[in-house]
Amino acid sequence: MSDAIWYVIGSLADIPARGARTVRIEGLEIAVFRTADDHVFALENRCPHKGGPLADGIVHGRKVACPLHNWVIDLESGRATGADEGCAVEYPVRVDAGEIRLCVPAARAAAE
Amino acid sequence: MKKLVVIGAGMASGRALEHLFEADPAAYEVTLFNAEPRGNYNRIMLSPVLSGEKSYEEIVTHDDAWYAANKVTCRFGERVTAIDLARKVVVGTEGEVAYDKLLVATGSAPFIIPVPGKDLPGVVAYRDLEDTNAMIEAAKPGARAVVIGGGLLGLEAAAGLRLRGMEVTVVHLMGHLMERQLDEAAGYLLRKDLEKRGITILTNASTKAIIGSGRVEGVQLDDGRTISADLVVMAVGIRPETTIARAAGLEVARGIVVTPQMVTSDPDVLALGECVEFQGQLFGLVAPLYDQAKVVAATLTGKGASFAPKELSTKLKVTGCDLFSAGDFSEGSNREDIVLRDPARGVYRRVVLEGDHVIGAVMYGDTAEGSWFFDLIRDKADVSAMRDTLIFGQAYQGGSPLDPMAAVAALPDEAEICGCNGVCKGTIVAAVKDKGLTTLEEVRAVTKASASCGQCTAKVEQVLAVTLGDAFKGSARKTMCKCTDLTHGEVREFIRSKSLKSIPAVMQELGWKTSCGCASCRPALNYYLVCDFPEEYQDDGRSRFVNERLHANIQKDGTFSVVPRMWGGLTTAAELKAIGEIAEKHQVPLVKMTGGQRVDFLGIPKERLTAIWKDLNDAGMVSGHAYSKGLRTVKTCVGKSWCRFGTQDSMGLGVKLEKLMCGSWTPAKVKLAVSGCPRNCSEATVKDIGVICVDSGYDIHVSGAAGLHVRATDLLCHVDTEEEALEVSAAVLQMYREDAFYLERVYKWTERVGLDTVKAAIVDDPASRRAYHERFLVSQKVAQVDPWAERVAGLEAQEFTPIVIEPRLAAE
Ligand code: SRM
Numbered sequence A: 001m002s003d004a005i006w007y008v009i010g011s012l013a014d015i016p017a018r019g020a021r022t023v024r025i026e027g028l029e030i031a032v033f034r035t036a037d038d039h040v041f042a043l044e045n046r047c048p049h050k051g052g053p054l055a056d057g058i059v060h061g062r063k064v065a066c067p068l069h070n071w072v073i074d075l076e077s078g079r080a081t082g083a084d085e086g087c088a089v090e091y092p093v094r095v096d097a098g099e100i101r102l103c104v105p106a107a108r109a110a111a112e
Numbered sequence B: 001m002k003k004l005v006v007i008g009a010g011m012a013s014g015r016a017l018e019h020l021f022e023a024d025p026a027a028y029e030v031t032l033f034n035a036e037p038r039g040n041y042n043r044i045m046l047s048p049v050l051s052g053e054k055s056y057e058e059i060v061t062h063d064d065a066w067y068a069a070n071k072v073t074c075r076f077g078e079r080v081t082a083i084d085l086a087r088k089v090v091v092g093t094e095g096e097v098a099y100d101k102l103l104v105a106t107g108s109a110p111f112i113i114p115v116p117g118k119d120l121p122g123v124v125a126y127r128d129l130e131d132t133n134a135m136i137e138a139a140k141p142g143a144r145a146v147v148i149g150g151g152l153l154g155l156e157a158a159a160g161l162r163l164r165g166m167e168v169t170v171v172h173l174m175g176h177l178m179e180r181q182l183d184e185a186a187g188y189l190l191r192k193d194l195e196k197r198g199i200t201i202l203t204n205a206s207t208k209a210i211i212g213s214g215r216v217e218g219v220q221l222d223d224g225r226t227i228s229a230d231l232v233v234m235a236v237g238i239r240p241e242t243t244i245a246r247a248a249g250l251e252v253a254r255g256i257v258v259t260p261q262m263v264t265s266d267p268d269v270l271a272l273g274e275c276v277e278f279q280g281q282l283f284g285l286v287a288p289l290y291d292q293a294k295v296v297a298a299t300l301t302g303k304g305a306s307f308a309p310k311e312l313s314t315k316l317k318v319t320g321c322d323l324f325s326a327g328d329f330s331e332g333s334n335r336e337d338i339v340l341r342d343p344a345r346g347v348y349r350r351v352v353l354e355g356d357h358v359i360g361a362v363m364y365g366d367t368a369e370g371s372w373f374f375d376l377i378r379d380k381a382d383v384s385a386m387r388d389t390l391i392f393g394q395a396y397q398g399g400s401p402l403d404p405m406a407a408v409a410a411l412p413d414e415a416e417i418c419g420c421n422g423v424c425k426g427t428i429v430a431a432v433k434d435k436g437l438t439t440l441e442e443v444r445a446v447t448k449a450s451a452s453c454g455q456c457t458a459k460v461e462q463v464l465a466v467t468l469g470d471a472f473k474g475s476a477r478k479t480m481c482k483c484t485d486l487t488h489g490e491v492r493e494f495i496r497s498k499s500l501k502s503i504p505a506v507m508q509e510l511g512w513k514t515s516c517g518c519a520s521c522r523p524a525l526n527y528y529l530v531c532d533f534p535e536e537y538q539d540d541g542r543s544r545f546v547n548e549r550l551h552a553n554i555q556k557d558g559t560f561s562v563v564p565r566m567w568g569g570l571t572t573a574a575e576l577k578a579i580g581e582i583a584e585k586h587q588v589p590l591v592k593m594t595g596g597q598r599v600d601f602l603g604i605p606k607e608r609l610t611a612i613w614k615d616l617n618d619a620g621m622v623s624g625h626a627y628s629k630g631l632r633t634v635k636t637c638v639g640k641s642w643c644r645f646g647t648q649d650s651m652g653l654g655v656k657l658e659k660l661m662c663g664s665w666t667p668a669k670v671k672l673a674v675s676g677c678p679r680n681c682s683e684a685t686v687k688d689i690g691v692i693c694v695d696s697g698y699d700i701h702v703s704g705a706a707g708l709h710v711r712a713t714d715l716l717c718h719v720d721t722e723e724e725a726l727e728v729s730a731a732v733l734q735m736y737r738e739d740a741f742y743l744e745r746v747y748k749w750t751e752r753v754g755l756d757t758v759k760a761a762i763v764d765d766p767a768s769r770r771a772y773h774e775r776f777l778v779s780q781k782v783a784q785v786d787p788w789a790e791r792v793a794g795l796e797a798q799e800f801t802p803i804v805i806e807p808r809l810a811a812e
C-alpha cells in the first residue's frame, strides 16, 4: 500500500467559491482553496514570507494574496509569484462526486 | 450468429449499432432493450421540441423501418432489472435473453436534490420525452415556472418555457450562470440576454424546499424568499445510471469503469455513453460518446481501437444567446489571458494561453471564431507567431504585427476610433489641430471620443500622441490597475451614467482587459457599487480584504483582534465589568486601550470570534469596525459637562456623530473627534472630520491626519447649532463617499478636488448639502446593522469554523 492517506474532508459546498477553509488533520493546518471555477487546491496554511494564514487571503484566479503583507502565492505550486521567493508545502487534493479528498503523507501525519 | 444484447436505446448505443452494422451486418443478432417506450431519438433536440420549434417526429433518429432492416429485436418499454454475468443472461421485466456479448448503455439519471416537496406533482426533471411533454402540458401562458439549476439544461428549459408564454424564474446556486462552461464575464452577458426576454434570474440562491399541498405551489429559498410556481423543473445535474451494472458485480466507481476498448471488468460486457467512467472521467455531451461508439463497434468485430477523450466545446441551444466555451479556461500563474470586449455589441472573447498554446476559450455574443479556436486547442497548435493578433480571430492572421503607435499612425482618417459615439480618427486629429487640444480630457469633451464606455481611451490617447508628436506631454493619468485603461474617477462616472450595478457589468460594459479583475480593482469596484446602489447592490464578500470579510483585524500570527464600540469613548462600570468577565472567560491573551479611546482584545483565534461577539452583544456592545474602510472612532473630550473650559457638550455630540455614521462604508477609514474647546484634547485637528466647540457654536474641520502623514485640518465652516453640525458632517462624509477614489483618505481627496469645491457644495449651497445628507441617511438605512450580531446568528458560519478531521479514512 502507499504511505499516503486520503481523508474525506467534506463536500465542495463546504468551501466558499473564491475562498478557502482551514483544515486541521493530525497536527497539520492546511488551507483548502476553491477557485471561482470549482478547482480545489491545498497548501500548508503558512505563507512562505512570515507564516501568514493563506486561507484568509483574497483568492483570484489560481492565486491567493496573503492577508498579512500581500505576497501572491500560486495555488498550483505553492510558490510565491513575482519578485518574492518561497514556497508553501502543497498537498494532493481531489474532488470525487462532490466529496473533497485530501492526501496527507502517512509518515508526516503520524510523526506530528 | 452470436447474440448481442444492448441495454438502453439512447444516443450512444444508436450510433454504436450504426457502426456495427456498417462494419459487419452479419456479425450479431441484436436484442435492444429500452426503458423508454420508444426507440432512439435525438435527445439533445428535446429543447427545440419544448420550445415548439420542432416536433418529436422530426427528432427520431432510428425508426421502425431501420430496426426491421437490421433485424433488431426491439424490447422497447421494457426495463432490464438484472444481469447475470455467470449465466450470461439479461433479465427484462418480460423475461430473460441470453447473450454472447452485452453492451450496457443506460445513460444517466437526472439528479434530484433531496429537499422536502421534491416528489410533489408538478415537479419534473428534464431528461426524456415524458418530461418534455409534462412541461409542454403545464406551459399555459401566464402560468409560473421555476427552473432549479442555471446550467445548460436548466437554461434551455427556461428559454423553452418562456417561449411558450410562462413566467419563468431560474434559481441558481452559484454566483453566475453556467459556471462550469463560462467565466463570470460571459455569465453576465448571458444573464443580460435572458433577462431581456423576460426570464428572472436568481443567483447565489439555494433551494430549501418545494412547497404545496397536493401539488407544487412554490419554491422556498434558504434566504426565506418564496417564489410561486405551477411547475418546477429540476435541472441540477446528472448521475450515471449504474444500478443494474453495480448489482451485477461489474466494477463501478462513479460510472461503470471501462478500458480504452470500452470493455468493463467482465470481458464479455462492454459499456458506453453517460453511464461509463473512463480514467476517472465522466461524460455529459455527445461528442465523446460518438467516439466511444466507433470503438465499441471495432471491439465487437475484433478490430483494435482505443478511446481517447478529446477537448470538448459547449454551445447553448437558445436562439439569440450565442456562447461558446472550450478547454480549460481557469487562470493560472503560467497562463496568460487575452481578453477582447466590445461593450457596444455585447461581445466578450477570452483566450487562455499556456506557453505557446491555446488551452481554453470562452466567447459570448460573437462566436463565429469559436471553431477556429477550438481547432487550435485540439491541435495544440503553436501560436507564438500570431500572439498579438490571435484574439481578433482567423481573418486577422498573416500580417506582420505592428507596434500600437505605428498601427494608429497608419490608420486612415476615416478609421473609427470610438465605436460608441462613431468618432473617427480624422475628427480627433482635426479637433486637436484646430482647437489646440493637448489632453485626453479635452479631446473627450470636444469630440465625445471615449466618453461612453471608455474602452477606446488608450487608442484616443495614441491618436493624440501621434498628432502632437513631440508636443505630447505623456499621460498624467493614473489608471485604476492593469485591468483597465480608465482612472478611478472615470470608472466612478461610468458606473453612474450607465447605471452599472454589478462587478461583471462594470467589467464588461467598460471593456475590462482581464476576465475577472484583480485583488486591487475588485475591492474598489465593490466599494463603488456599495456606495452608489446601497439598496440594490449585493455586497461581494469575496472582493473584500480578510478584515472586512471577518469583521476583525488579522494579526501577525493569524489571530484576530476584537474592538467593540465605545460610543464617543464613553463606557460604564457595568460595561467594563462585562468586558473583564468576557476577557477572563475566553482567556483573552491581551487587553489594551487603543489610541482610539476604546478596548482591544488581542490574540483571538478565528473560531472563537463569534463566541466572544455573542457575549459582547449580550452585554449591549456592538462591532467597533476597527477593521473597515468605514467609520472607525469618534474621540471626544469631556467638554462642557465637566471641564472648566468646555463650551459645548462634546461628549454628547461625539456620541451622536458616531451613532449617525457607524456602519458606513467609505473609500478609506474615517476618524472623527469632537473637542470641547480650542485646547483640543481629543486631537480633533488631526482627524478626517474634527469638530472644535467654541462659545458661539461649532467649528467644523476636515482633512486632518496623524498617520504616515501628519497634517492639521482646514476649517470647513462654522455652524451655530448641534443639529447643523451633524448635518454638515454627514453631508461632507457623503460627498467624500461619492467622490473620492478607493483608498484615498479625506485629506488626499480634498487636496485633489480643492477645499473650495467642498465648501461650495456643502456650505454655500444648502439644497445641495441637504441632498447629500439625505443620500447618506438612505445608505445608512442598509448599512447600520451590527455585523457581529448577524454572524452570531449564523451568517457565513463557514468563514469562522475550520474543518477538523477526526481521522476518518477515505476508501483506499
Ligand atoms: C489598535 C490601534 C493601536 C493601538 O493599540 O492603539 C491601531 C492599530 C492599527 N492601525 Fe492604526 N491603530 C490605532 C489608532 C491609530 C491612530 C490614532 C487615532 O485613530 O486617533 C492613527 C493616526 C490617526 C490617523 O489615522 O490619521 C493610526 C494610523 C494608522 C495608519 C496610518 C494611516 C494613514 O493614512 O496614514 C495605518 C496604516 C493604514 O491604515 O494603512 C494604521 C493601521 C493600523 C492597523 C490596522 C495595521 C494593520 O493593517 O493591521 C493596526 C491594526 C491592529 C489591530 O488589529 O487592532 N493606523 N492608527 C489603534 C486603534 C484605534 C481604534 O480604537 O480603532
Ligand SMILES: Cc1cc2nc3c(=O)[nH]c(=O)nc-3n(C[C@H](O)[C@H](O)[C@H](O)COP(=O)(O)OP(=O)(O)OC[C@H]3O[C@@H](n4cnc5c(N)ncnc54)[C@H](O)[C@@H]3O)c2cc1C
Binding pocket: B007, B008, B009, B010, B011, B012, B013, B033, B034, B035, B036, B043, B044, B045, B046, B047, B078, B079, B080, B081, B105, B106, B107, B108, B126, B127, B128, B153, B156, B241, B244, B272, B273, B274, B275, B283, B284, B285, B286, B287, B289, B315, B317
Ligand atoms: C434536454 C437535453 C439537451 C441536451 N443537449 C445537449 C447538447 O446540446 N449537446 C450535447 O452534446 N449533449 C446534450 N445533451 C446530452 C446528451 O443528450 C447525452 O449526452 C446523450 O443523450 C447520452 O447518451 P446515452 O446513450 O449515454 O444515454 P441516453 O441517451 O440517456 O440513453 C440511455 C437510454 O437507456 C435507457 N435505460 C436506462 N436504464 C435502463 C434499463 N435498466 N433498462 C432499459 N433501458 C434503460 C434510458 O431509458 C435511455 O433511453 C442534452 C441532454 C438533454 C436531456
Ligand code: SF4
Binding pocket: none
Ligand atoms: S503603529 Fe499601528 S500599524 Fe504600526 S505597529 Fe503600532 S499598531 Fe501596528
Ligand code: FES
Binding pocket: A047, A048, A049, A050, A051, A052, A066, A067, A068, A069, A070, A071
Ligand atoms: S506573511 Fe504572507 S505576505 Fe507576509
